[in-house]
Amino acid sequence: MIPGVRPQQIVISEFRLTRRVQFYETDAAGIVHFSVFFRYMEEAEHAMWRAAGLNIAPQDASVGFPRVATSFEFLKPLHFSDEFEVHLRITRKSTRSLSYSATIEKDGEIAAHGTLTVACISTRGGDPMRSTVIPTEIADRFEVAPSEGTKP
């Protein structure tokens, strides 16, 4: 191994999760309840971390990643048993936070757009939450995705 060159590791900037709508996620309007889209986005985030070799919330964690801001725009509803894809992309990375965008797609059409920003906090010392720098072994696994517009 060449000194100073770290062994190759996975660096991730986007992730695609395929998922099916479960019955308990629908409401009396016959569609997925809007609050559930935030769960889909987080599910994709956690799967992306696993794909990067990381667990975002291990039981003995010294840091945590609380959500500081999030949004969704809804274009088309999802129904029971629909198969859909969450396309998650890292849009911003700072020393203390990560931002994602998410697109929910069904049959090639966009059902919803979301955003999510999470901050790194120390889990030592209890409340109140104290912001801290994202540990290198985590930060090194992620990078900002090229903007959608620049894709071939």
Next chain:
Amino acid sequence: MIPGVRPQQIVISEFRLTRRVQFYETDAAGIVHFSVFFRYMEEAEHAMWRAAGLNIAPQDASVGFPRVATSFEFLKPLHFSDEFEVHLRITRKSTRSLSYSATIEKDGEIAAHGTLTVACISTRGGDPMRSTVIPTEIADRFEVAPSEGTKP
């Protein structure tokens, strides 16, 4: 009754809901899961409609109010058994949509800020959702709240 003068009715522009955190709303980080704040905001919206003498989703409804955009910023976490208040205000009213802002407060401190826009659709004719004008008997019950800054 004077002709042309409608009988007095309730017109609402804001609402305060007091609520306690339930155990099933917390997550393994020991705090309310971020997706649940959207349920709190909607719970306050539906209570505001009831206070205005309306049910937002009766079983035989001819119109529905799907959510088209929503967001939350999180400032302080809520824990199991915390009592908090949702302060919901109407921020915009058009012929076909309503927008709200929500502040989640605990012990006089702001825990989170949310926004929500809902559109009026016809429930006749099935999918796809078709935008329609908010019926007068609903629209007349709501008006935009004075902006926070202009309060005495």
Next chain:
Amino acid sequence: MIPGVRPQQIVISEFRLTRRVQFYETDAAGIVHFSVFFRYMEEAEHAMWRAAGLNIAPQDASVGFPRVATSFEFLKPLHFSDEFEVHLRITRKSTRSLSYSATIEKDGEIAAHGTLTVACISTRGGDPMRSTVIPTEIADRFEVAPSEGTKP
């Protein structure tokens, strides 16, 4: 104070919680999802503990009360905005566990019957969960309700 006679304290054997169905609790069949009835029963349990002056899960707890068995029979569905009552009763009390029955009633008719047994565990020493004796200051607040059949 007469020696040996403890100051009066609340001893509880049953509790009634009034609640309204929230939209996010319904499913595409237009009724409350069956899994939500277990949340209603637990909500009534926690309110009963608060009525007894106790918090079932304080942040610094030395004991916890995981659920060990539970059931529900469903007789009539609940719909969005329905007001209903959870009638919770203590049916068994041992040194290490408590059992409850719950009746969900709407407009004087029974919608569902549930049961729940919880065990007392030590939260010290991490997993695996270790059964322990219910602390006296908790156990003294609860007693088995007289059986329904013996009521006048």
Next chain:
Amino acid sequence: MIPGVRPQQIVISEFRLTRRVQFYETDAAGIVHFSVFFRYMEEAEHAMWRAAGLNIAPQDASVGFPRVATSFEFLKPLHFSDEFEVHLRITRKSTRSLSYSATIEKDGEIAAHGTLTVACISTRGGDPMRSTVIPTEIADRFEVAPSEGTKP
């Protein structure tokens, strides 16, 4: 085609679903909330129906399958990110109802045992729910699983 011999079709009596615990399914005790196990069991049921070529709740359904009774016993907790298996088996089949048992297993150990009985109702004519015979094209796809004890 030989007279009297029906074309081959799938007949199912059990199903195994592999699933991972999502963060929003955990609670402040650090484990999966007990109400969520009922969702896992239903998720396996619906996947079993799909494996049999059926959708348990299509949008234009003439019959529905409300839950009439269910239970769970909890032996070991599940934590965030745990991978587990739901082993669902048909334990009873009548003209108007189906009963299942479910075992939740993690790392070869049983975490929980559940049961579920669903009835067939007509969705025509609105409330109240009216029991009806399970249509042949559904009933023919399912049969009772051999009892666990008789397995080699």
